[in-house]
Amino acid sequence: MDKKKPLILVSNDDGITAPGIRSLVSVAKEFGEVVVVAPDSPQSGMGHAITINKPLRLDKSDYFGDEVLAYQCSGTPADCVKLALDKVLPRRPDLLVSGINHGSNSSVNVIYSGTMSAAMEGAIDGLQAVGFSLLDYSMDADFSAARDVARKVIANVLDHKLPADTLLNVNIPKLKTDELKGIKVCRQAKAKWVEEFDQREDPYGRNYFWLTGEFVNMDHGEDTDEWALKHGYASVVPVQFDLTAHHAMGTINNWDLNAEAE
């Protein structure tokens, strides 16, 4: 008895023409029927933005050939997923994959990541969802090892199903397939960006600022995504969208929030 072919929604934040999404579509096609709804232009750094003050455009695309129904959308990655669920997909998808991003979304980058926001949007809606990112910003990046990791992760997610209210943040180091040591389940490293804005003057004498920054890992744990990636492993971090700091509730419950301020 054949199981029904899985329906897989693919999105990203680098835009529908980025090489990374082509790699992910090629892997997803091995597992089921693929539908793409992706931004019509790069959306990196968009975090979990949604578009509420202007309307969205959604245009059919033949970018992935006849086998893959594809649309490009004028909105953010989260918009793409919302539109796909409401207007494009014939039924609830069995899996949502986002990426493969050109550049890392490890550690605290998950917060700023459009790739992960597409996956999170799906997870909030109850879908199985995974975001993939390769630690190589180049448009000529070699996605072979990333495809191999994506294949293994997708096989496991379809097979085992993710725990409730959990999605995966998968990052792959910039290595050849035979150099990759394996795939490690990790926690998010405690790290931050230390900003230094590059201040310049325009031709009219007014200042403007470019965001630049240095990534600083403050976490010496060997169970983090940063450790895994630095040591030749792909990292898999289970991610939640309940942001409650449950461990802090006791402390704050002891404050005098209901006393009259002096």
Add this chain to the structure above:
Amino acid sequence: MDKKKPLILVSNDDGITAPGIRSLVSVAKEFGEVVVVAPDSPQSGMGHAITINKPLRLDKSDYFGDEVLAYQCSGTPADCVKLALDKVLPRRPDLLVSGINHGSNSSVNVIYSGTMSAAMEGAIDGLQAVGFSLLDYSMDADFSAARDVARKVIANVLDHKLPADTLLNVNIPKLKTDELKGIKVCRQAKAKWVEEFDQREDPYGRNYFWLTGEFVNMDHGEDTDEWALKHGYASVVPVQFDLTAHHAMGTINNWDLNAEAE
């Protein structure tokens, strides 16, 4: 012996001219020296977006009078905080407050919220940080009760200090001060938006889509922010930026991620 006057950074996502930030500045001034860096236009729904593909503008504003150093910035709420820390503030601030947002950021809305992204950006950098939101979208909203709540929360944060890597998401119901029952420490309710895009046709025969949606609370707990707000309380949710679903790691560690895919 006088303590040094606290330095308080104020930002928001409704833009520097929104009534809500004026309310928050007026309360913050009771506690210390206030510096404002806020977006020059509304940024609602921007999530944790940052601006990496274009430069930012930062212009001095006299909007809050002589006592308050204020700048308007062309970027997102997270950009505002990054710029404030690198280019505006004379020293590390003792507190970052964001808002008061015109509209709820309770429950899963924390994910989409520019107000909370400003606070989270500060928290990632190690600052004491709180986001405030009033459940009233109107520009004529009555901020009296919200100011009272903000006063109590700010007093407590300055006094007790937040647990490490924790910020606060404070929401205030649309009630008069004497109707407010109190302030409750809560967890984030499990809820989601069910989207229905409003599809229209432009004068040229092409479709466009407006995002509309219905908020659905799937959480019957009486310890959630949704419960508190519905029952006349302001809600205080401690929020973390470690998104690791620690409870899911055991399960996923039992998967066959390193077996060869068939």
